[in-house]
Structure formats: structure tokens, C-alpha cells
Amino acid sequence: MSDAVQKNILKKLLMRTQNRSRLWAALAALCIGTTLLLLSVMIWWNFRELLYGKNQNDTLGSTFLIIGKRVTEQNMGMAGATVFTPQDIENVKHAPQVEDLGIISSNHFPVYAMMGGKLAFATDLALESVPDKFIDKMPAEWKWTPGSKDLPIIISSQFLDIYNYVFAPSQGLPQLSEGSVKSIVLNFKAGRDEQSETFLAHVVGFSDRIGSVLAPQAFIDYGNKKWGKPGLTDAPSQVILKTKDPSDAGFAAYLKQHDYNTNPENLRWSKIRAIVSVVTSATGVLALLLMGIGALVFVLFIELTIARAQNAMTLLLQIGYGPRFLGRFMIRRFLPLVLGSVVLSMMVTVICQVVVASLVVSQGLALPVLPGWPVWLALVISTGILALLVSGSVNGAIKKQ
Amino acid sequence: MQLSLSGLIPVPLREKINGYQSGIWKNSLLLDKGSSVFIQAPSGTGKTTLIHILYGLRKDYEGEVKWGDNILSSTDDETLARLRTRSISVIFQDMRLFPELTAWENIEIKLKLAHGATAHQASEWMERLGLRDKKNSLGSTLSYGEQQRVAIIRALLQPFEWLLMDEPFSHLDHANINKAAALISEVVKTNNAGMILADLDANNFFPYTKTLML
Numbered sequence: 001m002s003d004a005v006q007k008n009i010l011k012k013l014l015m016r017t018q019n020r021s022r023l024w025a026a027l028a029a030l031c032i033g034t035t036l037l038l039l040s041v042m043i044w045w046n047f048r049e050l051l052y053g054k055n056q057n058d059t060l061g062s063t064f065l066i067i068g069k070r071v072t073e074q075n076m077g078m079a080g081a082t083v084f085t086p087q088d089i090e091n092v093k094h095a096p097q098v099e100d101l102g103i104i105s106s107n108h109f110p111v112y113a114m115m116g117g118k119l120a121f122a123t124d125l126a127l128e129s130v131p132d133k134f135i136d137k138m139p140a141e142w143k144w145t146p147g148s149k150d151l152p153i154i155i156s157s158q159f160l161d162i163y164n165y166v167f168a169p170s171q172g173l174p175q176l177s178e179g180s181v182k183s184i185v186l187n188f189k190a191g192r193d194e195q196s197e198t199f200l201a202h203v204v205g206f207s208d209r210i211g212s213v214l215a216p217q218a219f220i221d222y223g224n225k226k227w228g229k230p231g232l233t234d235a236p237s238q239v240i241l242k243t244k245d246p247s248d249a250g251f252a253a254y255l256k257q258h259d260y261n262t263n264p265e266n267l268r269w270s271k272i273r274a275i276v277s278v279v280t281s282a283t284g285v286l287a288l289l290l291m292g293i294g295a296l297v298f299v300l301f302i303e304l305t306i307a308r309a310q311n312a313m314t315l316l317l318q319i320g321y322g323p324r325f326l327g328r329f330m331i332r333r334f335l336p337l338v339l340g341s342v343v344l345s346m347m348v349t350v351i352c353q354v355v356v357a358s359l360v361v362s363q364g365l366a367l368p369v370l371p372g373w374p375v376w377l378a379l380v381i382s383t384g385i386l387a388l389l390v391s392g393s394v395n396g397a398i399k400k401q
Numbered sequence: 402m403q404l405s406l407s408g409l410i411p412v413p414l415r416e417k418i419n420g421y422q423s424g425i426w427k428n429s430l431l432l433d434k435g436s437s438v439f440i441q442a443p444s445g446t447g448k449t450t451l452i453h454i455l456y457g458l459r460k461d462y463e464g465e466v467k468w469g470d471n472i473l474s475s476t477d478d479e480t481l482a483r484l485r486t487r488s489i490s491v492i493f494q495d496m497r498l499f500p501e502l503t504a505w506e507n508i509e510i511k512l513k514l515a516h517g518a519t520a521h522q523a524s525e526w527m528e529r530l531g532l533r534d535k536k537n538s539l540g541s542t543l544s545y546g547e548q549q550r551v552a553i554i555r556a557l558l559q560p561f562e563w564l565l566m567d568e569p570f571s572h573l574d575h576a577n578i579n580k581a582a583a584l585i586s587e588v589v590k591t592n593n594a595g596m597i598l599a600d601l602d603a604n605n606f607f608p609y610t611k612t613l614m615l
Contacts, residue, residue: 006513009506013499315497318458320514320559322482 010329013312015305022304026297027341033291034345034382038375040283042349045372046356047276050365064134064209065246066104067092067260068238083235091258092239096250100242102134105220105234109227112189113201119173125188127153128212129220134240139204144216151188151199154214155181157206178206191227208364210240295386299393302334306397313401323398330394338386346379402488402562404432404455404595408464411454414447415463424613425451427464432595434562437607440599442615448599449494451615452567455597456491457481468563486515490561492569496552500541504532504551507540508558515559518588526554530580545572553581557588564589566598570606582606 068082075081084092084103093101107127114122132138141152164175186201207214224234243251255262306313316326349371357367407429410418418426425440426447432438442448453459454466457473466473468484476484485491498507508523518526527533530550535543543551549572556564564585570578586607589596596607599615 003513005509009502009510012501012506013510312499312501315499316510317478317482318456318485318497319511319555320482320485323478325482 007329010316010326011333013316014309014326014330015333022297022301023337026294026301027337029290029294030298030338030386031294031341031344033287033289033294034342035348036283036287037291037382038345038349038371038378039352040280040287041378042353042371042375043276043283044280045374046353046367047280049367049372050360063243063246064136065241065243065262066210066238067241067255067262070259070261072259080235083237084239085235089236089239092241092260095254097243097245097248098241098251099244100133102131102240102242103236104238104240105129105217105224105236107190107215107220107223108229108234109191109223111223114187114189115184119184125213127215127220128210129215129217130210130240131217134209134242135205135214136207136209137205141202141204142216144219146218146222149199151201151215151219152204153186153201154205154207154210155203156211156213157208158211159213160206190223195227291382295389298334298338299389302330302390302393303397306330306394306401310401313398317401323395327391327395327398330398331391334390334394335387338390339383342379342383342386349375402434402469403467404430404563404597405467406430406432406464407467409454409466410463411447411450411459412461412463414450417445418447423615425615430613432597432611434595435593436595437610438595438597439604439607439609439612440597440615441603441612442599442601444601446615448601448615449567452491452494452565452597452599455565456489457484487560488562489565490556490559490563491565492549492552492556492567494567494571496545496548498540498543498548498551498555500539502540503537504540504543504547505536507551508555511555511558517559517561518557523554523558526557526584527551529584530554531577546574546577549573550577550581553585557585561592562594564594564596566596568600569598571600578606 069075069084071082089101089103092098105128111125111127112122113125132142135142135154139152139154142154144151160176160178160181167173168175181203184203186203188199188201189196190199191197245251254260313326317323353367353371353375354369357369360367406425408427409425410427414426423446440448440451442451450459454462454473457476460474462474468489471480471484473481498504499510502510504527508527509520512518512520512523527536530553532547532550532554535547535551538547540548540551549569553569556566566585569585570581573581585596598607598609603612
């Protein structure tokens with residue numbers, strides 16, 4: 001006699017009194033609860049990814065802020081009044097929410113940019129540099145060594161927007177895509193008189209974070225050393241901060257107290273994060289409740305099934321079937337249902353992530369196509385808990401026989 | 402495997418037992434493997450209680466029942482299941498078939514578990530006991546006599562060292578008793594096993610090596 005025959009007979013004895021509608025209701029609640037739980041973890045993680053992930057997305061309320069000392073009637077014109085002293089810098093480093101600080105260095109030497117052709121122009125230019133870790137989208141070509149004539153630069157995305165939407169239409173000039181701007185070569189003349197050098201500058205990237213033209217730190221350091229005006233202070237007038245939560249009241253108070261100014265838009269946007277955080281937590285709590293109810297109904301269903309098959313179960317135990325064998329048999333019947341509902345939940349979550357990842361691209365944001373590890377961890381933990389619940393309720397119900 | 406009983410008193414029968422001299426209750430008893438024991442038990446003396454205690458279905462007793470090294474009262478469920486599959490078999494007085502299964506399914510459910518007799522043997526035994534045409538009949542539709550014969554075959558399917566029988570032929574006529582007793586003797590002999598049969602009246606179904614009054 002094959003195992004299949006034995007299983008069929010056991011199924012006939014132990015599983016025949018199932019109330020299908022109750023089973024499907026329990027599974028639906030379980031599935032919805034698990035899906036909501038995974039989705040709330042997914043939302044939370046995506047939001048974290050947007051703010052702190054490798055592809056940091058400044059469009060959504062930056063955690064990076066550039067601060068400077070406010071120029072007032074009193075301090076304007078006073079040399080060195082709006083620069084950061086080493087003490088200021090040390091102080092800011094320890095301000096609430098501040099995780100890291102980068103000094104923004106600017107050029108203390110003349111830079112003259114020129115371009116020929118249809119878009120011909122020539123202008124004096126101010127350059128800045130920040131430590132590489134503060135650059136939002138680090139281009140592969142972001143490197144300069146003394147002696148090199150090729151100079152990579154990063155320009156603010158806002159520059160391109162101003163050109164495309166304001167300047168080009170008003171002058172009858174063609175609009176430019178990011179790709180076409182990257183193919184343009186600018187002639188840079190840096191330095192004074194006969195000591196000056198020329199460079200071929202390429203735009204290698206665009207920054208949402210920095211509102212000026214960035215050159216590699218090595219270039220600014222080289223230029224300042226070679227052509228810098230003696231007596232000009234090296235102290236920065238702006239610093240860039242990486243903050244944990246710029247919407248924090250303590251941080252805002254700190255800025256106000258020291259009269260530092262920043263882009264208030266960043267602070268405003270970050271409020272949304274707090275709202276999303278509350279929504280995510282509320283969804284998580286609701287999901288746990290639903291999952292709990294689903295699991296409870298499912299456990300009750302298991303106990304009811306075993307209670308209804310009580311006579312058969314008792315007789316099976318009497319003719320020599322072990323409780324462990326019967327427990328395993330019942331668990332193998334119930335567990336796939338739970339696993340099926342969890343797999344369905346995960347599939348819904350993966351689909352949602354794929355859809356969300358493709359939708360946010362149009363907003364200038366980047367998210368991974370697959371859910372992050374916390375979602376998978378939540379899946380493993382919830383599956384483990386459900387499996388324990390199922391096996392616990394089956395074994396408990398059999399023990400009562 | 403030896404069966405040893407010592408000071409056995411079923412709690413619900415305690416007062417009744419105190420009023421007479423029993424060959425089993427309150428006594429110490431050692432039954433060797435291969436013994437054929439007949440327990441004569443007038444109505445109400447605890448015949449079924451004894452069989453259930455020996456089979457591990459009841460724990461409401463004082464004293465000790467020992468199957469080999471296993472003290473029954475402290476034997477865990479899994480060990481008990483193993484004993485019931487490999488060492489001790491039983492024919493219940495009330496047959497205890499699954500009413501929702503056919504006669505053959507009642508056999509099959511034990512066949513797979515016990516790994517004793519083959520399906521062919523089981524089929525042959527059904528034929529010997531006149532159940533060939535009843536294979537596909539539901540347990541609930543079988544007569545008591547037919548149920549009893551299915552229960553006998555089910556008990557013989559597994560390997561065992563002891564066969565416990567509680568009025569095993571109570572619903573059978575003489576012809577069927579002879580056929581069933583012959584089959585039981587044959588299988589008990591094959592297993593080199595012992596048997597304990599409890600019944601109301603003296604009988605000569607089997608050549609008993611020991612007779613006890615309950």
C-alpha cells in the first residue's frame with residue numbers, strides 16, 4: 001500500500017469536516033494582514049532609501065543642507081564676518097541631528113569660461129568644491145590631478161532648468177538635454193596673467209544638492225595654492241551638513257540661535273517624512289492587528305477541524321498512530337495554506353515595489369526594483385511566527401485528545 | 402516481553418474490589434512471553450477496565466503495570482504508540498472501527514502503520530472470515546458480527562508480542578468463532594506471542610496456559 005493511500009484515508013478521517021468559507025475568510029484576513037505588513041515595511045524602507053540610501057534623492061527634502069552665516073545690515077562689508085571659524089565648525093559638528101560636516105571651498109583665483117560656436121559665451125566663473133562624500137550623484141570621471149588639462153565639473157540642475165525654461169526661450173536658443181550638455185567642452189582659463197593655465201572643462205554631472213559649479217577638491221586646492229590672493233582667508237563661508245532629520249525642532253532652533261541660514265524648502269519638505277513615518281507606523285499597527293485576527297481565526301479553524309475529527313483522531317491514537325505522526329500530517333495540510341497566503345502577499349509586495357520604482361523615476365527619484373532586506377526579513381519573521389502558531393495549535397489540539 | 406502487574410486497583414472499582422478476592426486486582430502477577438491467559442470476569446468486575454489499563458487507555462488506577470521495562474503510567478505518548486504498533490495488539494469489545502471508512506480501508510489504515518502482514522495476507526484473512534463481499538461496505542453499515550471480524554483482522558495485521566482480547570467473539574456464531582479462533586491461533590503462533598483473553602464465561606477457544614478470576 002502506498003503512502004498516498006494512507007494519506008487519503010487520513011484526510012478522509014481528519015479533514016472532511018472543514019467549513020470552507022471560514023477557511024477562506026481566515027486565509028484572506030491572513031493574506032491581507034501579511035500584505036499590509038510587508039507593504040508598510042516596504043514604504044518605510046523605500047522612504048529610508050530615498051533619504052539615506054546610496055542613491056540619495058535630494059528632491060524629497062534633503063537631509064543635506066548648506067548653511068551660511070546670515071548677511072545682515074550690521075555685518076555686511078565686514079571682512080571675515082560671515083566665515084566659519086574653526087570653533088564655529090567644531091560647534092556645528094555637535095549640533096543636534098548633525099551627522100557629518102563638509103567644508104565648501106571656493107576658488108580664490110580668477111576663472112574665465114569661454115565657448116565658441118552657436119552658443120558662444122564668455123564669463124567669469126566661481127567654482128566650489130566639497131568633499132566627495134557630499135556629492136549626491138558621483139560621476140565616474142570625477143577626478144583631477146595636477147598637470148591634467150581635462151577638468152570635470154558638476155553643475156547645479158537648477159542651472160540647466162534656468163537655461164532651458166528661461167534663458168533659451170527668451171534668446172531663441174535651442175534647449176539642451178543633460179546628455180547634450182555633457183558633450184559640450186568649455187575652455188577654462190584659470191590664474192593670472194602669464195601664470196594662467198587653460199583647461200578643457202566637461203560637465204560630468206548635475207547636482208540637486210549644490211547650487212553652484214563644482215570642481216574637484218584637488219583642482220581648487222591646486223588653484224588656491226598657485227594663484228590664490230595672498231591674505232585672502234581660507235575659512236569657508238558655507239558648510240554642507242548631513243543631518244539625520246532636518247525637521248527636528250532642536251536643529252531648527254540651533255540654526256535660528258546662531259543666525260545660520262539655509263534653504264527653508266528643505267526644512268519644509270522634511271515635514272512630509274514625519275507624516276509618512278506616522279502613516280507607515282499606523283499601517284504597520286493595522287497590519288499586525290489584521291494579521292493577528294487572521295492568524296487567530298486560522299488557529300481556531302485548525303482547532304475546530306481537529307475537534308470535529310475528535311473521534312477519528314482518538315481512534316487513530318488508540319490503534320497506534322503517534323501524536324507526532326498525526327501532528328505532522330495535520331501541519332502538512334495547514335502549513336501550505338499559510339505559506340501560500342504569505343507567498344501571495346510577497347508577490348503583491350514585489351509587484352508594488354516594481355510599480356513604485358518605475359513611478360518614482362519620473363519624479364527624479366531612484367528606488368531599487370526589488371523590496372529591500374527589511375521586507376524579506378519581515379517576511380521570514382512573519383512566516384516563522386505563523387508556522388510556529390500552526391504547529392503549536394495542531395500539536396496542542398492533538399494533545400487534548 | 403514480560404507483563405508484570407503489582408497492586409493494581411482501578412480507582413472507580415476500589416470499593417467493589419475490597420469486597421472479594423480477585424486473582425488480578427491488588428495482586429502481584431508476572432506473565433511470561435508466549436503465555437495464553439484466560440481471565441474469567443463476571444459482569445461488572447472490570448474486565449474491559451483491565452484490558453484498557455493494560456493497553457494504556459486508562460490511567461485512573463493505583464499500582465503498577467509494566468510491559469518489559471516500560472512502566473505504563475509514566476510511558477510517554479510516542480513510546481505508547483510504538484508499543485501499540487510493534488508489541489501489543491488489541492481486539493476491543495466494542496470493535497472501534499471507523500464508521501466512515503470501508504471495511505478494507507479500516508484494514509489499510511493499520512496495514513501501512515504496522516508493517517506486519519501484507520495486503521495480500523489481509524485480503525486472504527478477510528476471505529477466510531467470510532468478509533470478501535464486505536470489503537467496500539462502510540464500517541457503519543456492517544453488522545456487529547462483521548465489525549467484530551474486521552476488528553480481529555485489524556488486530557492481527559501488526560507484529561505483536563501480546564494480543565489482548567476483550568470478549569472477541571461476543572457477536573459471532575459458532576462457525577465464525579471457530580474460523581476466527583483458528584486464524585488468531587495461527588497468527589499468534591507465527592508471532593511467537595502471548596495472549597490475554599477476557600470473557601464472561603469459561604470457554605475453550607484456545608488452549609490456555611493460565612486461567613485467572615477477575
